[in-house]
Amino acid sequence: MEExxxxxxxxxDEREWERFHTPRNLAESIVLEASELLEHxxxxxxxxxxxxxxxxxxxxxxxDVFIYLVEFCRIVNIDLIAATEAKIAKNAxxxxxxxxxxxxxxxxxx
Amino acid sequence: MEExxxxxxxxxDEREWERFHTPRNLAESIVLEASELLEHxxxxxxxxxxxxxxxxxxxxxxxDVFIYLVEFCRIVNIDLIAATEAKIAKNAxxxxxxxxxxxxxxxxxx
Amino acid sequence: MEExxxxxxxxxDEREWERFHTPRNLAESIVLEASELLEHxxxxxxxxxxxxxxxxxxxxxxxDVFIYLVEFCRIVNIDLIAATEAKIAKNAxxxxxxxxxxxxxxxxxx
Amino acid sequence: MEExxxxxxxxxDEREWERFHTPRNLAESIVLEASELLEHxxxxxxxxxxxxxxxxxxxxxxxDVFIYLVEFCRIVNIDLIAATEAKIAKNAxxxxxxxxxxxxxxxxxx
Numbered sequence: 001m002e003e004x005x006x007x008x009x010x011x012x013d014e015r016e017w018e019r020f021h022t023p024r025n026l027a028e029s030i031v032l033e034a035s036e037l038l039e040h041x042x043x044x045x046x047x048x049x050x051x052x053x054x055x056x057x058x059x060x061x062x063x064d065v066f067i068y069l070v071e072f073c074r075i076v077n078i079d080l081i082a083a084t085e086a087k088i089a090k091n092a093x094x095x096x097x098x099x100x101x102x103x104x105x106x107x108x109x110x
Numbered sequence: 111m112e113e114x115x116x117x118x119x120x121x122x123d124e125r126e127w128e129r130f131h132t133p134r135n136l137a138e139s140i141v142l143e144a145s146e147l148l149e150h151x152x153x154x155x156x157x158x159x160x161x162x163x164x165x166x167x168x169x170x171x172x173x174d175v176f177i178y179l180v181e182f183c184r185i186v187n188i189d190l191i192a193a194t195e196a197k198i199a200k201n202a203x204x205x206x207x208x209x210x211x212x213x214x215x216x217x218x219x220x
Numbered sequence: 221m222e223e224x225x226x227x228x229x230x231x232x233d234e235r236e237w238e239r240f241h242t243p244r245n246l247a248e249s250i251v252l253e254a255s256e257l258l259e260h261x262x263x264x265x266x267x268x269x270x271x272x273x274x275x276x277x278x279x280x281x282x283x284d285v286f287i288y289l290v291e292f293c294r295i296v297n298i299d300l301i302a303a304t305e306a307k308i309a310k311n312a313x314x315x316x317x318x319x320x321x322x323x324x325x326x327x328x329x330x
Numbered sequence: 331m332e333e334x335x336x337x338x339x340x341x342x343d344e345r346e347w348e349r350f351h352t353p354r355n356l357a358e359s360i361v362l363e364a365s366e367l368l369e370h371x372x373x374x375x376x377x378x379x380x381x382x383x384x385x386x387x388x389x390x391x392x393x394d395v396f397i398y399l400v401e402f403c404r405i406v407n408i409d410l411i412a413a414t415e416a417k418i419a420k421n422a423x424x425x426x427x428x429x430x431x432x433x434x435x436x437x438x439x440x
Contacts, residue, residue, distance in 0.1 A: 001111065004198075007195075011202065014207045015205060015207055015211050017210070020373045023151065023160065024154060024157060025372070027150070028151075028248070028371075028372055030144045031251060032369055034137075034140045034144040034175075036365075037140060038138060038361070039362055040137070041137055042362060043355055043359075044134060045350065046266070047132050047134060055188075059188050060193070060200075065140060066194050067194060069172060069176060078169050080172060080176055081114065083169045083172060083176075084114055084176050087170055087174065087177065088118065088121060090170075095125060097125060100125040101125050103125075129265070130263045132265070135262070139263075145255035145256075146255075148248060148251070149252055151248075152248055155239070155242070155245075221331065224415070227415075228418065231418060235425060235430040235432075236432040237430070242377050243380065244374060247371055250368070251361065251365055251368050257357050258358060267354060278408070279408050279413045279416075280417055282403055282410060283416070285395070286410055287414060287417065289399070298385075298388070300392060303389045303392060304393040304397060307397065308338065315345060320347070323345075
C-alpha cells in the first residue's frame with residue numbers, strides 16, 4: 001500500500017499534476033471511475049460469467065478507482081487501512097450476526 | 111490487504127450475505143459509496159479546509175468505497191495490487207513526462 | 221417545462237441560491253440524485269415489483285434528478301427538449317433498426 | 331414531454347429493446363449518463379466559460395440523462411411533471427425563505 005502511494009506521488013510529482021489533485025477533484029474522479037466500472041454491467045438482464053475481455057476492462061477500472069482513492073486519502077491525510085478496519089468494526093456492531101443473517105441488507109439497513 | 115479481505119469475507123459469511131455480493135451489486139455499491147463521498151463537496155464554491163467533523167464523515171465514506179472494492183475484487187478474482195501496478199505502468203507510457211508536465215489532464219487525455 | 225423552469229428560478233432567486241448553482245455544482249448534484257435513485261435497487265438479486273412505499277421514494281428521487289437537470293440547462297443555456305430531439309434522431313441513425321433489433325445494446329454499442 | 335415519451339417508446343419498440351429497459355437498468359443508465367455529463371468538469375480548478383465544443387458534448391449528455399429519465403418514468407409509471415411540482419412544493423416548505431436565504435445549502439440541509 002505505501003509502495004503504491006509512493007509510486008502515485010512520484011507519478012503526479014513528475015508531471016506537476018499535484019495542483020489538480022484537490023480533494024474535490026479526486027472525489028469526483030473516484031465517482032467517474034466507479035461509473036466506468038459499473039458500465040461493464042449495464043443492460044445486463046441477469047448475472048453471467050464475465051468474459052476474459054470484460055475481465056481485462058474491469059481490472060483496469062477497478063485499478064483506476066483504487067488509484068484515485070489512494071491519492072485522495074494521501075491528500076486529505078487519511079490512513080485508509082486504519083479507517084477501513086474501524087469501519088468494519090463499526091459495521092459489526094450495526095449489523096449483529098443474529099439479526100442480520102440472511103436478510104437482504106436493505107431490509108436491515110432501513 | 112489480505113487481512114482486510116479475510117475480515118470482510120468472514121463478515122459476510124457470518125451474516126450469509128455472500129449471495130447478495132454479485133459483481134454487479136458490488137459495482138453499484140462502489141458507485142453509491144463514491145457518491146456519498148462526493149456529497150461532502152456538494153455546493154462548494156471553492157476549495158476550503160475540511161473541518162474535523164467533515165473529515166470523520168469522509169473517512170467513513172472512503173472506507174466504504176474500499177470495502178466494496180476489495181470485496182468486488184475477491185468475487186471476480188482480481189488481484190487489486192497487481193492490477194494497480196500494471197495500470198500505473200500503463201499510465202506512465204500514456205502520459206509521458208515531457209508532454210504531460212503541468213498540463214490539465216483533460217487536455218492531455220483527449 | 222417552461223413552467224417548471226420558471227418555478228425553479230423563482231425558488232432559487234427567493235433563497236439567493238443562484239450563486240451556488242454553477243454548472244459544475246449542478247452536474248455533481250445530478251449525479252448525486254441519480255445515485256440516490258439507484259440506491260432503491262441496491263442489493264436486488266432479481267427484478268421485483270416495486271412496493272407503493274418504494275415508488276414514493278423513487279418518485280422524489282426522479283423529481284430531484286429532473287430539478288437539477290432543468291436548472292443545469294437553464295444555467296448553461298441549453299434547450300433540453302431540442303437537445304433531446306436531436307439526440308433521438310442521432311441515435312436512430314447510430315442504431316439502425318435492421319441491425320439493432322433485439323440485440324443487447326452493449327453488443328451493438330461497442 | 332408526451333411527444334418525447336412517445337418517440338422514445340417507438341424507438342425502443344422498433345428495436346425490441348423494451349425488455350432491456352427494466353427499472354434497475356434504466357436507473358443505472360441515468361447514473362452513467364450523469365457521470366459522463368460530470369466528466370466535462372473533471373480536473374477543473376475553477377469555473378470557466380464553457381467552450382462551444384464542450385457545450386456540444388454537454389448538450390448530448392444532458393439529453394441522454396433526460397432520455398433515460400423519461401423512459402424510467404414511463405416504465406415505473408411515474409408522472410415526472412406532477413412528481414416535480416410536488417417536490418418543488420415540498421422543498422419550499424423544507425427550506426423556508428427566511429431561514430434559507432443566502433445560506434450554503436449544505437448548512438441548511440443538515
